[in-house]
Amino acid sequence: MASRVNTSFTLIPNQKYRRSNRRSSYFSNNFDSDSQPLSTLGNFKALPVEIFQIILKYLSVKDISMLSMxxxxxxxxxxxxxxxxxGSKRLLLQDFHDPELPDRExxxxxxxxxxxGLLFKRCTLLLPTKDRLKYIHKILADVSCFKFNGCASPLQCVGLLCYGLFLQTxxxxxxxxxxxxxxxxxCELTNLSRKMQTAVCSKPGSARKLELRIRLFCRNVLLDHWIHQSDSAFWLTCILKPWPMVNQARLLYIIFGPISPQDVVPREWLLENSARLLILSGNNICFTFMASKAVNGRTIELARLIVFLALVCEKELYCMDWAVKMMQRVCKVFSTPVERNNFLQSVxxxxxxxxxxxxxxxMSGDADDDDRSFMNLFHLVQAQASFHKEVLYLTMNVLSS
Known part of the structure; x- marks a missing residue:
C-alpha cells in the first residue's frame, strides 16, 4: 500500500541552500560595484577645485610630483x-640673492x-617636446633671474644655477x-648665438659684461650640474660645434678661463696652465699651436713654453722624451739653421x-709660500736635468745611426 504524503504544508529550503544563495548574491553585488568605472580623481572627486588646491598647499613639491602620476x-x-x-607664488621661489648662502649644493x-623640475617632467609627460618647452617657458617667464640679462647682480645670484638644476632634472x-x-x-629664447658671435669677434676684454653673462649662463645652466662627463661633453659640444676652431678656443677661454676677482674679466693664464692644456689637447693641436708661434717669429715665447712643457712632464710624471720630440718637430718649422740655433739657445x-x-x-717669499715655491724650484731643476738628458740621448742615437 502506497504511503500518502502530506502536501498541505510549504517546503522550507534547507539552511545550507539559503546561506549559499546569500553568499552568491553578496559577491555578485560586489562585482557589480567594482565593475563600475571609478573616477580618475578618486576620493578627490567630491571636492571642489578650490579645496583640492588648498590641499596642494600643504604638500611638498615632491609629494605633488608623486600625486601628479x-x-x-x-x-x-x-x-x-x-x-x-x-600656486606660482608658492612654487616659483625667487630668493636668489642671499650673499651669505652656504655651499650651494x-x-x-x-x-x-x-x-x-621633476614635477614639471611628470606633469608634461604626455606632451611633445616642443609643447613641453613652450609650457615651461610660459610658467617660468616671470622669473627674471632665469633670463640671460635678467639679474642686475649676477655674481651674487643663484637664479641661473637653479634654472640649470631645473633643466637638468x-x-x-x-x-x-x-x-x-x-x-x-x-638659443632662440636668449639669442645666445648672436651674443657669442659678438663676444668672440670683439677684442678681448672690450665686452666684459657680455663675456661674464655668457660664462655664467653656459656654466650655470648647461654645464656644471652633470655627474657624468659624457653629459657635460654633450652640452659643451652643442655650444662649440657651430663655430670654427679659433672661435671655439675663445669660447673655451671665456667659459672656463681664470677670472679676476676685481672685474671678472679672464686673466692671462700662467704658462704652466697653458702647458697643461696643450699636453691634454694632444700632439696635433699642441704642435699646431707651437708651430704658429715659430712661423710668426715669437721665438722667446715658444722657448718659455718649452720650459713649462718640461716642468709639467716632470710634475705629472709624463715621459720627458715627449717634450724633447715636440721641440724637435718645432725646430723643423724654422727655415734656416741659424733660426734653429737661435731657438735652441733661447730654450x-x-x-x-x-x-x-x-x-x-x-728667497723673497712669505713664510706661507716658502714650501710651495721651493717645490716649484725643485721640480724645475729636475725638469731641466731630465730634459737635457733626453736631448743627449737623442743626439747620441743620431750620431750612432
Whole structure:
C-alpha cells in the first residue's frame, strides 16, 4: 500500500541552500560595484577645485610630483594649480640673492628647483617636446633671474644655477634629439648665438659684461650640474660645434678661463696652465699651436713654453722624451739653421731665467709660500736635468745611426 504524503504544508529550503544563495548574491553585488568605472580623481572627486588646491598647499613639491602620476586628470588639476597666482607664488621661489648662502649644493632653494623640475617632467609627460618647452617657458617667464640679462647682480645670484638644476632634472633620460631641441630652444629664447658671435669677434676684454653673462649662463645652466662627463661633453659640444676652431678656443677661454676677482674679466693664464692644456689637447693641436708661434717669429715665447712643457712632464710624471720630440718637430718649422740655433739657445736661456725667477721667489717669499715655491724650484731643476738628458740621448742615437 502506497504511503500518502502530506502536501498541505510549504517546503522550507534547507539552511545550507539559503546561506549559499546569500553568499552568491553578496559577491555578485560586489562585482557589480567594482565593475563600475571609478573616477580618475578618486576620493578627490567630491571636492571642489578650490579645496583640492588648498590641499596642494600643504604638500611638498615632491609629494605633488608623486600625486601628479596618479592619473591624467589629477595631473591636469595640478597643472591648473601651477598656473594660478597662488600656486606660482608658492612654487616659483625667487630668493636668489642671499650673499651669505652656504655651499650651494646644500641650499634649500636648489633642492626645491631640482624637485620642481621633476614635477614639471611628470606633469608634461604626455606632451611633445616642443609643447613641453613652450609650457615651461610660459610658467617660468616671470622669473627674471632665469633670463640671460635678467639679474642686475649676477655674481651674487643663484637664479641661473637653479634654472640649470631645473633643466637638468627635466631633461634627464631624454635622447640626444630632444636635448638638441632644448638647446636650440634656449638659443632662440636668449639669442645666445648672436651674443657669442659678438663676444668672440670683439677684442678681448672690450665686452666684459657680455663675456661674464655668457660664462655664467653656459656654466650655470648647461654645464656644471652633470655627474657624468659624457653629459657635460654633450652640452659643451652643442655650444662649440657651430663655430670654427679659433672661435671655439675663445669660447673655451671665456667659459672656463681664470677670472679676476676685481672685474671678472679672464686673466692671462700662467704658462704652466697653458702647458697643461696643450699636453691634454694632444700632439696635433699642441704642435699646431707651437708651430704658429715659430712661423710668426715669437721665438722667446715658444722657448718659455718649452720650459713649462718640461716642468709639467716632470710634475705629472709624463715621459720627458715627449717634450724633447715636440721641440724637435718645432725646430723643423724654422727655415734656416741659424733660426734653429737661435731657438735652441733661447730654450737654454729660458730654463736659466725661469730657475732664477723661482729662486728669487723662494728667497723673497712669505713664510706661507716658502714650501710651495721651493717645490716649484725643485721640480724645475729636475725638469731641466731630465730634459737635457733626453736631448743627449737623442743626439747620441743620431750620431750612432
Amino acid at each position: 596618479v592619473s591624467k586628470t589629477v595631473s591636469q588639476h595640478i597643472i591648473n594649480y601651477i598656473s594660478t597666482s597662488s 646644500d641650499t634649500t632653494i636648489l633642492d626645491h628647483y631640482r624637485s620642481l 627635466l631633461t634627464a633620460g631624454w635622447d640626444e634629439l630632444e636635448c638638441h631641441r632644448v638647446y636650440n630652444f634656449l 737654454a736661456n729660458a730654463f736659466a731665467c725661469a730657475i732664477m725667477e723661482m729662486l728669487q721667489s723662494v
